[in-house]
Amino acid sequence: MTAETIYALSSGRGRSGVAVIRLSGPAAWAIAGAMIGRTPEHRRIMRCDLTDPESGELLDNSLCLGFQGPGSFTGEDVVEFHVHGGLAVIAGVMGVLGRQAALRMAEPGEFTRRAFENGRMDLTGAEAIGDLIDAETDAQRRQALRQGGGALARLCEEWRDRLMAALAHWEAALDFSDEELPEDLERATHLAVMALRKEITSHLSDDGVGERLRDGLRLVIIGPPNAGKSSLLNALAARDVAIVADTVGTTRDVLEVHLDLGGYPVIVADTAGLRESEEPVEREGIRRARQRAIEADMRLAVFEATEWPAAWPAFSELLTGNCIIAVNKIDLKAPPLKSGPDGVAVHGVSARTGAGMGGLLKAIGDAAAASLQAGAMPVITRARHREALSACADALAAFEARADRLDHPEIAGEDLRISVRALARITGRVDVEDLLDVIFRDFCIGK
Numbered sequence: 001m002t003a004e005t006i007y008a009l010s011s012g013r014g015r016s017g018v019a020v021i022r023l024s025g026p027a028a029w030a031i032a033g034a035m036i037g038r039t040p041e042h043r044r045i046m047r048c049d050l051t052d053p054e055s056g057e058l059l060d061n062s063l064c065l066g067f068q069g070p071g072s073f074t075g076e077d078v079v080e081f082h083v084h085g086g087l088a089v090i091a092g093v094m095g096v097l098g099r100q101a102a103l104r105m106a107e108p109g110e111f112t113r114r115a116f117e118n119g120r121m122d123l124t125g126a127e128a129i130g131d132l133i134d135a136e137t138d139a140q141r142r143q144a145l146r147q148g149g150g151a152l153a154r155l156c157e158e159w160r161d162r163l164m165a166a167l168a169h170w171e172a173a174l175d176f177s178d179e180e181l182p183e184d185l186e187r188a189t190h191l192a193v194m195a196l197r198k199e200i201t202s203h204l205s206d207d208g209v210g211e212r213l214r215d216g217l218r219l220v221i222i223g224p225p226n227a228g229k230s231s232l233l234n235a236l237a238a239r240d241v242a243i244v245a246d247t248v249g250t251t252r253d254v255l256e257v258h259l260d261l262g263g264y265p266v267i268v269a270d271t272a273g274l275r276e277s278e279e280p281v282e283r284e285g286i287r288r289a290r291q292r293a294i295e296a297d298m299r300l301a302v303f304e305a306t307e308w309p310a311a312w313p314a315f316s317e318l319l320t321g322n323c324i325i326a327v328n329k330i331d332l333k334a335p336p337l338k339s340g341p342d343g344v345a346v347h348g349v350s351a352r353t354g355a356g357m358g359g360l361l362k363a364i365g366d367a368a369a370a371s372l373q374a375g376a377m378p379v380i381t382r383a384r385h386r387e388a389l390s391a392c393a394d395a396l397a398a399f400e401a402r403a404d405r406l407d408h409p410e411i412a413g414e415d416l417r418i419s420v421r422a423l424a425r426i427t428g429r430v431d432v433e434d435l436l437d438v439i440f441r442d443f444c445i446g447k
Contacts, residue, residue, distance in 0.1 A: 005031070007097045008106035009090060016085030021093055024074045024111055027102035032064060032079040035096070040066030040079055050081060052096045059092045060084055074111055075118025116428065123428035124153045127382060131214060138263035139372060143213055143381065151378035152385070156426045159196060159392075163423060166192050167416040170409075190403045193416070197396040203377060204389055210379030211386075212297060213372045216258060216265035219364065220292045222318055223302035224311060225273025228328035231351035232302055233257065233270040236361070262365020264372055269296075274315065290318075298367055299323045305333040305348070312341065319344055322371060324363055330355060388425045395419035 005025025011018070023031060033039045036048040044066065050059045063082040072078040083089050097103055112126050128148035135141040169189045212218075221229045234240050237257050255270040271289030293299055301319055303311045308327045312319065319325065319341050327335050331350040345363055349356035380386050399415035402408055 005103050006106035006110055007094075007103050008111070009094065010080070010111070011085070015087060019083050019085040019090050021081045021083060021090070021097070022111065023079045023097070023103070024072075024076050024106075024114060026077060027100075028077045028079045029066065029068075031097070031100055031102065032066065032081075035059075035081075036064050040064055042066055042068045042071070050083065050093065054096075054099075059096065060089050070118065070120075073120065074114040075120045076114060122150075122153045124156075124385075124426060125150065131381065136258070137260045137265045139213055139369075140265055143210065143379065146378065147381060152380070153427050155378050156423055157429075159200065160420065160423050160427075160429070162192065162196055163416065163420045166196070167413065167420060170413050170416060186403070186409075190400065193396055193399055193403075197393055197400065200389055200393045200396070203380070204386065204393065206380065208380075208386075209372055210381040211383065213265070213379070214381050216267040217298060217368050217371060218267050218269070218292075218296045219298040219300055219368075220269045220271060220289075220296040221300045221302055222271055222274060222289060222293045222315070224304070224307070224314075227273070227302045227304045227307075227311075228351050229273070229302045230255075230270050232300075232326060232328060232349070233268060235349075235351040235354065235357055236261075236268060236364075261361060261368055264365060264368040266298075266364065266368055268300075293318050297322060297371060298364070300364070301325045301344075303327050305329045305335045308335040316341060322367060324360070324367060326360055385426050388422050391422035392419045395422060 003026065005023060005027040007021065007023045009019060010022040011020040029040055031053075034053040035050055036046070037051070038046075038048075040046065046064045046066075048062060048064050050062045050064075051057060052059060060083045062084070065080045065082070067073070067078040067080075069076040069078070081093060083093055098105070109130075112121075112129055115121050116123060116126050125148055128144050132141065132144035132148060135144050166189050170186065221233060223229050233255070237259060257268050257270075259266050259268055269292055271292055272285035274286055274289060299318060299322070301312075301315060301323060303325065305327050306329065312325070323344050325344055325346045327337060327346060327348045328351055330348040331353050335348065337346045337348050347356055347360045347363060349360050351357075380389065395415045395418040399412050399419070402412035402415065
């Protein structure tokens, strides 16, 4: 444990009904006792007068909660003051804490870092706290809670245990060949590694569902000029996000807005109207629009009712995959809505009157849900998880190649070590003693 005691405002800044100020470290209880006039009690809420221990000035009528380490969030002695959330109250309490020689202000994320360093959570749990704080939709909240509950950590720990066993058996077969070991141990280890690599490779083939849910599904609005794309974006956002004008080429750059559609995070991008143009700025906007459409997870193609269905063939290369068509301005004309490309849903809407917008919103939400629907297995939510698993799978593939050729078995053992280290990077757990534990437990070498 560190010798330093830290403090910080743990609730959001600004005026509120209640603010939480947290202390963690060996001096937390002594300082809290001096400020409330008695010793805090473990896991008990105490109503108290919070005072300046030097002047005796009353700072607030507050609540005090104490958590003795290691049974606390950080694993250290922790005290929380629940004070009234006025700016003057917060400033007064923080000012008194700042004058205490035994305290220092916490660095960003330091409480959670101490929880990790003191074994209260693994790295995926720490990341889940950040994801839960940043969650803007129900789906993001559910994913963060599942991650915080240890779903990915448990899966990685299971894989790690199997890898440690494989490594221990492989090394035992090499180093203790004169002992009474199970027959064909190398072959059994090879088969176990093959099965594990297939599982990890299969898990990597998830189309990035976890990352996309965490960051938001990218939906790009495309279509010809003056089809009402910006008006439709404003209608989806229920506010004026984009400038709307009758002038062709009003939208030059890509404009993004983050929306919650059906409980799923969707980043909607309005783009320049797609047409041939000689004007340099508009031409660059059109290039960016096409590039965004190609890279997008979903496309919402918008056409004007008076130009439908004649307009869609010019955009056929973009109306593929996860695409929805909105025929706008149906208040001016009622177009046929079954004339779109095969498999692409067509919705008649009016951004001006709101007609058909409910059905379009539901269709986008349903498509987002289908794209971001995770299976039973825990999802990969960050690039570093994917990189670590890929490195693990690559090392296992290298081991298999050497084992197949019976080539350099000691280097094959190092491939297994690399795979263990790569997997351990996900949870932050690296413990070499585990290898010895497996060897001596399984084989009792040397009797």
